[in-house]
Amino acid sequence: MRFRWFVALGLVAAGVLVATTLRDRTPLRSEFCVAEVGTVRAQVDLEQGQWSALMAAVAQRRGLSPRATTIAIATAFQESKIHNIDYGDRDSLGLFQQRPSQGWGSIEQVTDPLYAIGAFYDALVKVEGYGSMEITEAAQRVQRSAFPGAYAQHEDYARALASTLRGYSPAEFTCQINPTGGGSLTAVKRDVTAAFGAIEVTTNGDEAAYPLSGKSADVKARGWAIAHYLVGNASNLGISTVSFGNRQWDAADSDEGWTPRSGVDSDIVRVSTN
Known part of the structure; x- marks a missing residue:
């Protein structure tokens, strides 16, 4: 009889422990960021959201237009999917696949997102009339890509992210x-x-x-x-x-x-x- 009581008490204790564990365990959510402007819903992962936000902040600090932010985000979408990657074609690295051998900076610099974004804007503002160009043309003037038309496919997402992250689409x-x-x-x-x-x-x-x-x-x-x-x-x-x-x-x-x-x-x- 005493053994049965011990078993019963053990089962009750185990049940309380399981119930407590399940109650305290919050189910993991899928993680992502979203910018919604008009009919466009731009969903990105957390890293993409982080670096897009940094592109917007740096542009604002420099007094650049939201269009400059759109160009930067569209370019990074095409070059790295807005991930700070440590690989690429030949010596291309980072958000914009900038090449140390082409004068963009050292390996450490081009893989530092703050530096890489600043370097991109430094090159962009040297493009005369970039603000009135097609986004894909402005991006190509900076990047000189082998696939110049590829930037256009990211324009809608880039515009939505730029509009929200520059503060012109509140709470979106x-x-x-x-x-x-x-x-x-x-x-x-x-x-x-x-x-x-x-x-x-x-x-x-x-x-x-x-x-x-x-x-x-x-x-x-x-x-x-x-x-x-x-x-x-x-x-x-x-x-x-x-x-x-x-x-x-x-x-x-x-x-x-x-x-x-x-x-x-x-x-x-x-x-x-x-």
């Missing part, structure tokens, strides 16, 4: 992620500064705030550019929430995208880490 760029924790506001602020340049930021506990000033339309676009950038980097930076205006993105509920929040805070982007 989001990422669905599995939160990993371990985020650091210090790392977030360092990353944002590298991308956008020195911008005002204040810190309170585990939250950083980016207050914006200027004309209303400019503030709205810059705010959404920063907010979308933070969401695009939420997975690798351990970001838990991002808010701007009357919308908020939560890593824990990232499958819901941007959701309404009470009150209006139209001139401050807020970000917190786990």
Whole structure:
């Protein structure tokens, strides 16, 4: 009889353990980012979203047009699928398959996305009239590809990503992620500064705030550019929430995208880490 009681108690304990484990285990989501503009739904993986966001931020810091961002994203789509790859034709490397032997920089430089993006824009702005060219023509002037017409196939996705990541399509760029924790506001602020340049930021506990000033339309676009950038980097930076205006993105509920929040805070982007 005593043995039966031990068996029964063991089964109950095992059942409680299994139930607790199943209750605490959040099913893994598929991870991706989406930009929706009009009828275009541009879905990309997290790395593609991260580097597209960086292309947009660097262009904004340099005072370049959203079209420059579109050209950069379309080019990277064709050259590397917007992945920072360490292989390519001959010595081609990185996002844009830039070749050290052709003067683009060292191996370490062209595989550093921040450097590679800057080098691409350096070359693009030397193309006279690039802003009024067909995107595929402007990209070809920089890249001198053996397949010059290939860039055109990525224009719709590139435009949608550029429009959202430059802040002109509010709350239309989001990422669905599995939160990993371990985020650091210090790392977030360092990353944002590298991308956008020195911008005002204040810190309170585990939250950083980016207050914006200027004309209303400019503030709205810059705010959404920063907010979308933070969401695009939420997975690798351990970001838990991002808010701007009357919308908020939560890593824990990232499958819901941007959701309404009470009150209006139209001139401050807020970000917190786990």
